[in-house]
Amino acid sequence: MPKGPAGQATSVNSAGFVISKDSKNADAAFEFIKFALGETGQAKLAQLGFAIPVLKSVAESDAYLKQPGDLNQQVFLDSVAFARMKPVFKGYEEWAGVVGDGLIPVFDGEAELNATLDEVISAADDVLAANK
Known part of the structure; x- marks a missing residue:
């Protein structure tokens, strides 16, 4: 990313998993979330191009960095150093x-x-x- 007068910046956000308070399958949903946030689940989500893995060990692994295609995943990891949360507001x-x-x-x-x-x-x- 090029630097502007205030420095270098980009936006970042993460994927989140939630369980509705009204869920009929809260226990199963919790098991899925535990899987999705673990090493195996994060590696699978990385291979699907879902997002930068939340686990540093997976983000820096071949599962994320060596995906098929020409996209340089390292650029996304490097940009975290100057990333800002995207705004969140109604609408x-x-x-x-x-x-x-x-x-x-x-x-x-x-x-x-x-x-x-x-x-x-x-x-x-x-x-x-x-x-x-």
């Missing part, structure tokens, strides 16, 4: 969709940044206002 998913989808034409070279930003900011502000 975040809708807001992120408006911003991300709205910028695709710019990334594809089909639209000008400034004009697109005006539209995206207006739409994103509408989402924020609707979720106060």
Whole structure:
């Protein structure tokens, strides 16, 4: 990641597992979570491309680093040093969709940044206002 005036930064979040208080299979769900957070489960999730493993031993193993394809997984591990948690607020998913989808034409070279930003900011502000 390039450095800006305030330094280098990227966003990071993790995958979470939860058990509903109303679950009819809470014991089975807990057993799954124990498996998913253990070495074997983390290695399997890494091989599926699920996320950076939460266990450092798995994140630094071949199960994560030597996946098929051309993606350099080490880049993701290195970025943890300057990563920040992504924001979480009511309406975040809708807001992120408006911003991300709205910028695709710019990334594809089909639209000008400034004009697109005006539209995206207006739409994103509408989402924020609707979720106060």
